[in-house]
Amino acid sequence: xxxxxxxxxxxxxxxxxxxxxxxxxxxxxxxxxxxxxxxxxxxxxxxxxxxxxxxxxxxxxxxxxxxxxxxxxxxxxxxxxxxxxxxxxxxxxxxxxxxxxxxxxxxxxxxxxxxxxxxxxxxxxxxxxxxxxxxxxxxxxxxxxxxxxxxxxxxxxxxxxxxxxxxxxxxxxxxxxxxxxxxxxxxxxxxxxxxxxxxxxxxxxxxxxxxxxxxxxxxxxxxxxxxxxxxxxxxxxxxxxxxxxxxxxxxxxxxxxxxxxxxxxxxxxxxxxxxxxxxxxxxxxxxxxxxxxxxxxxxxxxxxxxxxxxxxxxxxxxxxxxxxxxxxxxxxxxxxxxxxxxxxxxxxxxxxxxxxxxxxxxxxxxxxxxxxxxxxxxxxxxxxxxxxxxxxxxxxxxxxxxxxxxxxxxxxxxxxxxxxxxxxxxxxxxxxxxxxxxxxxxxxxxxxxxxxxxxxxxxxxxxxxxxxxxxxxxxxxxxxxxxxxxxxxxxxxxxxxxxxxxxxxxxxxxxxxxxxxxxxxxxxxxxxxxxxxxxxxxxxxxxxxxxxxxxxxxxxxxxxxxxxxxxxxxxxxxxxxxxxxxxxxxxxxxxxxxxxxxxxxxxxxxxxxxxxxxxxxxxxxxxxxxxxxxx
Amino acid sequence: xxxxxxxxxxxxxxxxxxxxxxxxxxxxxxxxxxxxxxxxxxxxxxxxxxxxxxxxxxxxxxxxxxxxxxxxxxxxxxxxxxxxxxxxxxxxxxxxxxxxxxxxxxxxxxxxxxxxxxxxxxxxxxxxxxxxxxxxxxxxxxxxxxxxxxxxxxxxxxxxxxxxxxxxxxxxxxxxxxxxxxxxxxxxxxxxxxxxxxxxxxxxxxxxxxxxxxxxxxxxxxxxxxxxxxxxxxxxxxxxxxxxxxxxxxxxxxxxxxxxxxxxxxxxxxxxxxxxxxxxxxxxxxx
Numbered sequence: 001x002x003x004x005x006x007x008x009x010x011x012x013x014x015x016x017x018x019x020x021x022x023x024x025x026x027x028x029x030x031x032x033x034x035x036x037x038x039x040x041x042x043x044x045x046x047x048x049x050x051x052x053x054x055x056x057x058x059x060x061x062x063x064x065x066x067x068x069x070x071x072x073x074x075x076x077x078x079x080x081x082x083x084x085x086x087x088x089x090x091x092x093x094x095x096x097x098x099x100x101x102x103x104x105x106x107x108x109x110x111x112x113x114x115x116x117x118x119x120x121x122x123x124x125x126x127x128x129x130x131x132x133x134x135x136x137x138x139x140x141x142x143x144x145x146x147x148x149x150x151x152x153x154x155x156x157x158x159x160x161x162x163x164x165x166x167x168x169x170x171x172x173x174x175x176x177x178x179x180x181x182x183x184x185x186x187x188x189x190x191x192x193x194x195x196x197x198x199x200x201x202x203x204x205x206x207x208x209x210x211x212x213x214x215x216x217x218x219x220x221x222x223x224x225x226x227x228x229x230x231x232x233x234x235x236x237x238x239x240x241x242x243x244x245x246x247x248x249x250x251x252x253x254x255x256x257x258x259x260x261x262x263x264x265x266x267x268x269x270x271x272x273x274x275x276x277x278x279x280x281x282x283x284x285x286x287x288x289x290x291x292x293x294x295x296x297x298x299x300x301x302x303x304x305x306x307x308x309x310x311x312x313x314x315x316x317x318x319x320x321x322x323x324x325x326x327x328x329x330x331x332x333x334x335x336x337x338x339x340x341x342x343x344x345x346x347x348x349x350x351x352x353x354x355x356x357x358x359x360x361x362x363x364x365x366x367x368x369x370x371x372x373x374x375x376x377x378x379x380x381x382x383x384x385x386x387x388x389x390x391x392x393x394x395x396x397x398x399x400x401x402x403x404x405x406x407x408x409x410x411x412x413x414x415x416x417x418x419x420x421x422x423x424x425x426x427x428x429x430x431x432x433x434x435x436x437x438x439x440x441x442x443x444x445x446x447x448x449x450x451x452x453x454x455x456x457x458x459x460x461x462x463x464x465x466x467x468x469x470x471x472x473x474x475x476x477x478x479x480x481x482x483x484x485x486x487x488x489x490x491x492x493x494x495x496x497x498x499x500x501x502x503x504x505x506x507x508x509x510x511x512x513x514x515x516x517x518x519x520x521x522x523x524x525x526x527x528x529x530x531x532x533x534x535x536x537x538x539x540x541x542x543x544x545x546x547x548x549x550x551x552x553x554x555x556x557x558x559x560x561x562x563x564x565x566x567x568x569x570x571x572x573x574x575x576x577x578x579x580x581x582x583x584x585x586x587x588x589x590x591x592x593x594x595x596x597x598x599x600x601x602x603x604x605x606x607x608x609x610x611x612x613x614x615x616x617x618x619x620x621x622x623x624x625x626x627x628x629x630x631x
Numbered sequence: 632x633x634x635x636x637x638x639x640x641x642x643x644x645x646x647x648x649x650x651x652x653x654x655x656x657x658x659x660x661x662x663x664x665x666x667x668x669x670x671x672x673x674x675x676x677x678x679x680x681x682x683x684x685x686x687x688x689x690x691x692x693x694x695x696x697x698x699x700x701x702x703x704x705x706x707x708x709x710x711x712x713x714x715x716x717x718x719x720x721x722x723x724x725x726x727x728x729x730x731x732x733x734x735x736x737x738x739x740x741x742x743x744x745x746x747x748x749x750x751x752x753x754x755x756x757x758x759x760x761x762x763x764x765x766x767x768x769x770x771x772x773x774x775x776x777x778x779x780x781x782x783x784x785x786x787x788x789x790x791x792x793x794x795x796x797x798x799x800x801x802x803x804x805x806x807x808x809x810x811x812x813x814x815x816x817x818x819x820x821x822x823x824x825x826x827x828x829x830x831x832x833x834x835x836x837x838x839x840x841x842x843x844x845x846x847x848x849x850x851x852x853x854x855x856x857x858x859x860x861x862x863x864x865x866x867x868x869x870x871x872x873x874x875x876x877x878x879x880x881x882x883x884x885x886x887x888x889x890x891x892x893x894x895x896x897x898x899x900x901x902x903x904x905x906x907x908x909x910x911x912x913x914x915x916x917x918x
Contacts, residue, residue, distance in 0.1 A: 204823045207814065207834065235846060238817040238839055267821050467695075474695050478745040492786040492856035500746060509784035510691075510698050512734075512743045513750035514854065553852050554752055 019043055020063070026110060027103055030061055046115060058115040059100060066107045074107065081109045088181055095147035095177050116177050121165035125227060131250050134257060137227050138287050143176045144168065144220055145280035152213040152276055159211045163219035164201040165226060200234035204267055214269045217279055221264030228253050241265045256286045311598050314616060314628040315351030319344060323620025326366040326609035333388065334618055335374045336626055337363025343376050343384065345391060348613065351628060355391030359384055366406040370428050375414055377403025383416060385431060395431035399424065401442070410449035417443025423456050425471060435471040439464065446486040450508065455494050457483025463496055465511060475511030479504065481522065488528040490551065495537055497523025503539050505554060515554025519543055527569035529577070531591055538577050540566025546579055548594055558594030562587065569609035573631050578617050580606025586619055586629060600629055664699050665782065666915040668889030672897045674869055675905030681708035681715035682867045682910035683723040691738050701782035702730055703912045705795050706775045707867040714773025722762040722775050722842050729758035730781060751781060752852050755790035759842060759850045766843035774843035778809060778865050785916055787863055789853040793841050796871055799855060800862040802884045805876045808853050812840035830872060857916040869907035873900045889913040
């Protein structure tokens with residue numbers, strides 16, 4: 001039985017060892033009929049015991065080759081074999097094959113056992129195109145727990161050490177038998193050289209030489225995981241079961257059984273079931289519950305706050321029209337624009353009004369603060385710089401069309417885009433234009449400045465990298481649709497979403513795509529946020545999901561479905577990600593897992609992006625309000 | 632692929648102490664350049680060198696200035712007879728060929744900066760997956776590790792399978808970038824054994840993933856932005872399992888050039904027993 005995952009390399013000549021041919025007589029008593037299985041260290045034959053001359057009494061004979069180089073070691077191996085065979089001969093359990101005899105001839109040792117008519121579970125698994133039913137796996141697991149309980153109750157406990165599908169035989173009455181009591185291991189000589197393939201089912205502590213009864217429970221858990229998911233653990237990273245939850249492969253498995261298996265698979269032995277008996281009881285309890293009720297209800301691991309009497313705003317402030325702009329909070333003051341034409345300044349702690357500055361149009365752009373100035377663009381085509389302390393104007397910078405891009409300040413200069421297709425670089429001191437760059441389409445994207453390069457997207461499908469000195473193009477990258485979203489810089493990468501549904505990671509120096517991650521809809525305005533310790537980037541898509549994307553690979557780590565488009569940009573705070581959705585809610589998810597922490601319903605849609613400062617989430621809604629929510 | 636087997640079956644074994652003189656320092660544009668050293672040695676115990684290396688250095692002309700480009704590969708073959716050598720050599724050539732065709736040549740034609748071009752990560756993964764299929768067919772009993780780094784300016788894009796390693800090294804520090812696909816590395820992660828115990832663990836050579844395996848191959852990718860005047864080291868386990876991290880840093884920072892550093896790294900591994908083949912590729916990122 002050569003298993004796919006355990007392919008020892010460089011030692012294949014031993015696999016070619018000649019097998020005994022049909023009719024060979026051993027001990028003048030056992031006549032070989034056929035080979036049942038060939039393993040790495042042994043061969044199992046079907047044989048006939050000739051002592052019973054009037055009936056055909058079949059038995060299984062396991063042959064092990066003793067290839068220890070040193071005669072002393074060879075002798076030692078034979079002694080170990082005989083000792084183990086003696087122990088096996090004393091065992092009496094319906095799930096353990098009976099041992100009839102053992103002997104050694106030349107450099108081979110033989111064990112004569114009960115012949116079992118049936119198939120091993122690996123074969124059963126491979127022959128079933130569908131998933132095996134939970135019911136059957138439960139029945140087998142109960143029987144395996146029972147035989148393990150029997151073995152473990154010996155003093156000292158007998159540890160099986162090698163539970164895996166190919167070592168569990170199943171007869172036509174659904175009864176299981178444990179075969180291959182690791183006895184062959186006494187003949188195992190150390191493998192040399194690099195090999196591919198791990199055992200896959202063994203518990204981690206077994207690899208530092210510690211064998212104890214709860215290790216068998218781990219291997220049983222691993223076997224059940226394989227049976228239910230059809231994912232061979234020998235082909236996966238070792239000990240990675242927790243990263244591969246059963247129900248993500250086979251949602252038909254009950255949460256109750258999944259929990260039991262995951263407990264058996266804990267790395268820490270003390271977190272597993274205390275004994276095979278305890279595990280058996282847990283499975284039987286589940287099994288009886290499942291017969292009464294249709295399904296074991298999912299346990300609610302956390303309480304979702306916010307739906308009823310849960311999360312309560314610290315304060316709200318009502319503007320005179322929709323708030324689509326995203327708040328900026330600096331030195332205890334919140335600044336936000338509204339479609340009522342005003343730039344508002346509020347006390348971040350209390351939500352009290354401080355001042356407002358009226359522009360000539362709605363304010364969709366989000367303000368930024370530089371020294372004593374707060375800077376914001378307006379639908380009236382003008383960029384305004386207003387004093388933070390009194391709301392009086394410092395300077396303005398007119399453009400030729402609406403400003404929906406949000407300004408950014410770097411090195412005393414303000415960078416922003418306009419629907420007039422230009423990216424402007426103006427002095428933050430007086431608003432004088434230093435240079436402007438002309439794209440082919442409107443620029444609603446907000447620029448990011450890093451290492452003397454300005455990155456920005458445009459409706460003309462391009463992402464531009466401009467020299468900060470003169471606005472000349474360093475590179476441009478063409479996506480397949482307009483780019484309304486804004487770039488985020490992270491360790492030499494520029495992350496940006498496009499209306500072509502992809503989140504791109506571009507090499508910041510060259511503009512080459514490093515990876516792309518396709519979402520289920522256009523990425524409209526959501527700006528990626530990065531958590532470097534988790535190695536994840538977060539972005540919202542018009543398909544209604546918040547995505548967490550692995551920064552190294554561009555693969556989706558998780559996604560969370562809201563009930564409508566997510567154009568809001570995620571904000572990170574203490575392991576949680578915050579954002580709004582067109583479904584009207586503000587969401588807080590666990591950044592690592594994507595599990596919902598809470599959600600809060602506003603009266604409008606939420607396209608504003610949250611600012612999270614000192615444990616408070618500030619965000620606007622089209623219900624005219626600005627909300628302060630506890631993070 | 633049978634012709635390859637024949638080709639390699641006939642090939643005479645050669646001593647492999649490969650020595651290349653250090654290239655002259657070149658400085659192009661603002662982008663800076665790489666200095667590269669490489670060396671591979673059979674070691675003192677094995678009869679055959681199953682490690683392979685590949686280096687390619689270039690500068691790409693962009694709209695604005697030059698962009699240093701480099702492709703560096705280390706592969707460590709395993710498997711009896713000549714299978715290991717075939718696996719590592721085939722993998723090195725398939726990956727290099729793929730990246731040159733899918734990434735390097737399009738860049739010469741200025742076709743790289745658009746959504747129509749394969750992202751680097753996808754090209755790297757596809758290259759290793761192609762090598763996996765080629766090895767599986769040509770040498771089904773053999774396998775190989777592969778650690779492949781594409782350097783673009785100061786950014787390194789790495790594809791990796793197995794237990795060869797990529798390190799980021801500067802004058803005083805060394806940090807491993809890649810994660811070994813070995814049983815012992817998982818045991819260390821789970822706190823079951825210490826890194827010191829791993830070096831002598833009986834199953835330290837067991838990989839759970841290698842190029843040449845049946846079925847789908849999961850390829851790890853890494854991004855590393857390289858600080859100026861840092862080093863990217865690619866090496867096989869014949870180096871890292873013998874020469875300590877501190878020793879590696881010392882040798883690199885004391886050597887007059889990456890080439891000399893590589894030769895001294897090989898010497899140190901041989902002095903430590905040289906039980907396995909030893910391979911090192913060292914790239915100094917200047918800017």
